[in-house]
Amino acid sequence: MVTSITVAVLVGMALPAYGAGANCAFGTTPGLAFGNLDPSLGAQAVATASVQVGDCQGGSVGLLSVTVASVLSPGSPKMYLNGVVGPDSIDYQLSAVTITPTNTAPGNGQYRNASFTGTVFAGTYANATASGASSYRDTIRVTLNY
Numbered sequence: 001m002v003t004s005i006t007v008a009v010l011v012g013m014a015l016p017a018y019g020a021g022a023n024c025a026f027g028t029t030p031g032l033a034f035g036n037l038d039p040s041l042g043a044q045a046v047a048t049a050s051v052q053v054g055d056c057q058g059g060s061v062g063l064l065s066v067t068v069a070s071v072l073s074p075g076s077p078k079m080y081l082n083g084v085v086g087p088d089s090i091d092y093q094l095s096a097v098t099i100t101p102t103n104t105a106p107g108n109g110q111y112r113n114a115s116f117t118g119t120v121f122a123g124t125y126a127n128a129t130a131s132g133a134s135s136y137r138d139t140i141r142v143t144l145n146y
Contacts (some may be wrong), residue, residue, distance in 0.1 A: 023146050024064065027052030027111040032140065034092075037125050038118045045120040052097070053144050054111035064105050064146050065112040066097040071139040077118075083131065083137035090125045090136050092118050105146055114142075 018069035030049035037045055053064055070077035072085055095117040106112055128136065 023124060024056040024144060025053060026142075026144065027055065030142075032116075034118070034120055037120065037128075039126050039128060042122045042126055044122045046117055048117045049116060050113050050115040051142055052111035053114050054106035055109055056105040057108050058144065064099060064103050064112065064114075064144065066099065066116075067143045067145065068094050068097060068116050068140050069143050070094070070141075073138070077138060077140075078134035079138040081136055083139075085133075088129050088136075090120060090128055092124070092138075093121045094118055094140070 022089045023063040028051055030051045032047045033050040034045045037043075038071060051066070053066060056064075069075075072078065072083075077094055078091050079092060080086060097111050097114050097116045099114045101112070103112065125136075144146075
C-alpha cells in the first residue's frame, strides 16, 4: 500500500513566430506542484501556477492570450509514473488561463500575470502505484499568442 505519492507538473514555454514586427516574452517559468497525495484519503488536490507574459516590443500587439496543454497526453492530461508514458498514470484537469489585470499587451519591461490551475479529483489516484522515490509527472506547454 502506498502512503503518499509525489505529483508535479513541469511547465515549458513556447512562443509563436513574431507577427507584425512585434515580439513578446515570458517573464517567469512556473511549476504546478500538487505535493504529496495520500491514496487512503482520496482528497481532491488543486495547484495553481502563474507565469508573467508581456514585455512586448515593436510592431503592433493588441491582445494577449495564453493556452496550456499537456505534452505527454494532449487533450486529456495525465501524470505518468516517473514521467514515462505507460499504464501507471493519474488523470488531472487544467483550467482556462486568466490574464490579470487585463489581456492588453503591455509594453517594454512590463508584464501581465497569466494564471491557471490543475486539479486532481478525489479517487483518480486511489490505485496509483509508487515505491521509494517514485513520482508522477507531466509537462505542460504554455503558449503565448499575440
